[in-house]
Amino acid sequence: MIQNQHNSEHPPCIQRTGKILANRSIARGCGEIRIGWNGAEIHPSPGQFLTLAPRRYPLPLLRRPYAYSSADSSGFGFIYQIRGPGSAELAELRPGDETDWLGPLGTGFPPPEPASRPILIAGGTGIGPIFYLAVALKEHGPLVVTGAREANLLPRLHWPPGVHVLPCTEDGSAGIAGTVMDALKETDTSSAEFYTCGPAPMMEAVHKLALEQNRPCWVSVEEIMACGVGACQGCAVSAADDTGTTYQRACLEGPVFNSRKLKWDR
Amino acid sequence: MIQNQHNSEHPPCIQRTGKILANRSIARGCGEIRIGWNGAEIHPSPGQFLTLAPRRYPLPLLRRPYAYSSADSSGFGFIYQIRGPGSAELAELRPGDETDWLGPLGTGFPPPEPASRPILIAGGTGIGPIFYLAVALKEHGPLVVTGAREANLLPRLHWPPGVHVLPCTEDGSAGIAGTVMDALKETDTSSAEFYTCGPAPMMEAVHKLALEQNRPCWVSVEEIMACGVGACQGCAVSAADDTGTTYQRACLEGPVFNSRKLKWDR
């Protein structure tokens, strides 16, 4: 079960050294790392994230944020896409190597409203937190829609029973041919509670669908971060606010926001 | 045989990628690397050097200079001491790894005058070029005096027949107990031609001995370098000059200088 972090006290974060348990490729340019607690077990909720120190500081300079994709008594995991110097280091990690992690950070996904059906939509690197959320919500029979350009970009994951997965590929090489939005058109979303993480245009489309259907929608945003703990104001995202410009911190009030509370037209 | 590079045209330097043939430890904190020509054989003289590009540019930023300790048809070598980030990278190199080298650079040691006896004095990292010079001069029956603080800091090297080696350790754990200067006091240096490379105070002491004995003396200096090819004026060393301040470039006119042409009192 997941706890609603919204409007609640945050459990304090910790910084520890963990040993890599496994590092496997799960799609082209995409891997999943599992790390042992090494005596410092915590209980992150889906949507929360950790940051990893760069091994060759100061190149790159900043810790890199990753959302938890799993956490249990044996350790925790996340899914990463290789993009630049930080994630390139991740691909080099071998079991037994050590890494400096800091977590849990941020505010995760709230539990669904009673009688609503969780519909989870993931694109790209959004798959990690969506996987973890699906596992946590498996008793609710969630539907997961995951999209990628082509079949070998779709992460290979072991979904638990109770989770219905609808993979989509733009080129039709696996699952439904089309985007996640095409797949959603074919789906009954009248009682949906939307949860989404992925590219901004995808999340905006889901947000608009939720508005149309008058259903709740939770988005997990990605913003460049420096401190990750709410101190630097660097990760600001524009809030929907008629009275003037206000910002929320992606690392503290977010990364998960009620989609109606964000400004989408910047 | 070695050519006298002094007052002669320099053979042009080249920049190539070479494969590591071997990398072995030869003393505590000290290794010897051998690199293949990979089709680009050149003929560096003793005292000349190469520069290596840092693998994790821009940390460190600059190429690192090393004097040749060997060069034959199978490849070339140099001896390195682990000091900072550049040399730490060297210790990680394995046979088959590639390295970006640029050489031959600078002006090496001149051949000895007729009827003089080459006495070669090495301290610390100076051992590389002195070894190469000893091999080149083996028909002259050179005497090599090498110094270190203790036995396991003395590089283990295969000296060719014809070379007389006098190891010294300050703590007496191997060879003569004392410094190289102590050993030289016990040696007949009346017909010596001195060649030295190592810490500045040691070279200065050899220079003074040569002055006293009125014998020629060649020193190979170490100065931080940027370009290595004479373009930046960064590696200036003060020249002995009554008429005012003048400088020589360690990378082009040097690193080997007639000790009488340098200013020793800075």
Next chain:
Amino acid sequence: MGQIDLTVTIAGKTLPNPVGTASGTFGFGEEYSPLIDINALGAIYTKALTPEERPGNTPPRLAETTAGLINSIGLANPGLNKFLTEKVPILQNITAPIIVNVAGATQSDYIKVCEAMEECAPVWGVELNVSCPNVDHGGMSFGTSPPLLARLVAAVRKVIKKPLIVKLSPNVADISEPARAAEDAGADALSCINTLTAMKVDIHRRKPLIPRGTGGLSGPAILPIGVAAVWRSAKAVKIPVIGVGGISRPEDALEYLLAGACAVQTGTTLFTHPNTPLRVLSGIEQYMEQQGFQSISELHGFF
């Protein structure tokens, strides 16, 4: 270790040790409390405080560069009222000295905040931010014009008896001029340096990564610029100078101290390694012990 005196004196008040956290990188003190023993710090320099609440600049506000970070936060802060009602109760539980970084668009902005800080018990002293490159009205014009700076510092001095530190901009030809102007107008100490004007371009979108265009550069890349600024400032004035810019290791802090700083601040590096200030502090202690120094002030004056 007991032998070594690590305290730093500014205007007759002492800081327990020379390593603080730089303004804007450590919030108002509490955010990092789960991660480091904040009461072991020499000082906490808060995020800039202005009379009115400021939302800050349009995101994105950060861009990484080679060994550096560009920020364009834009003085986002809760404003004086919320500071007094929401932050001060938290600051009361912190025993490390709190130095409030003060910013404004006009002289009266600075005076308003400084008056309030003089009355605010948990505040040890103030640091005037006359060097923020990230807003149109952030005081940068004060920092780059010695006469304007002198007038501002003299006016603020009238309303505050607590230690008054002036934070200088490196975006000048000769930092000794504003340094002297601030000293003559009554500053108790200087801090150098704030960030340098910098830009990163997204070559694919063909726009600066930061909407304002330029932001302020911090991090290891600027260390040697900060050390030079401290050396020049410390030579120009008699008041203490606090070194900031690019410190990530004890050796970096020692460069500042040897160049004439009485104390240091660590900023950007603590984002990556929150323990940086305390690691730097213990490295300074170790160096002093090995080299036979008894007090921080003995580290100056070698060149």
Next chain:
Amino acid sequence: MGQIDLTVTIAGKTLPNPVGTASGTFGFGEEYSPLIDINALGAIYTKALTPEERPGNTPPRLAETTAGLINSIGLANPGLNKFLTEKVPILQNITAPIIVNVAGATQSDYIKVCEAMEECAPVWGVELNVSCPNVDHGGMSFGTSPPLLARLVAAVRKVIKKPLIVKLSPNVADISEPARAAEDAGADALSCINTLTAMKVDIHRRKPLIPRGTGGLSGPAILPIGVAAVWRSAKAVKIPVIGVGGISRPEDALEYLLAGACAVQTGTTLFTHPNTPLRVLSGIEQYMEQQGFQSISELHGFF
């Protein structure tokens, strides 16, 4: 590739392509000839030339920093006479445009060298170095005082018809002021930036690594400072601006070009990778091709 126009026009004369080598890092042209095809360069900016021979500063002259290099060469150069007799015969065999970097202690120093360059056939143009932080009389005071700079540029303009580039110092509050002063006084182009005042301390010897104390910082660490300076200068003037500082990759050069530079220079990085300018050039070409640009000048004006 044949489609793309890489030429750059300054005062009616053209450079074959936008990538040159920065003054002081490439000698007088010949040193790097075994390592790179120097005639493929867009321009070679020579080491500073002064009327009299200068030995340069007391060594050591270099210190490495995080992603940067501090130098204190001090305008070491053969002087005008030896330049004419020893360097010009070599320069005559180089087809790449030669731009002579001119320095001096006084206005008449600059005039003397510029007069000679006007007569010297292999010289394409001059770059006035009014921004060297490494000598007491290196022109830095010209670079940080717009009125002095205007007077100098106007005086030099009278003796030279060849392209006259003024190299600005980043050690100023607002680079648009000297930029405008140089333009108004008749400069044909600007280059930004020279090195930043910086210091590195040897914490064991407790002395600066460089005997003068401070030197000039270059290398990847300063890239975002240079890009900001070019952006601001290019917004302030109508004449072309040449970008220099921290370029090690084609992406870095593209940041400068998009920020308003008409051309770029690579310095420090070529010490480590001599082929940098040509690698940067081919990366620029590739980008232009992929993005559908026909000429360098189309890269400006997006922000």
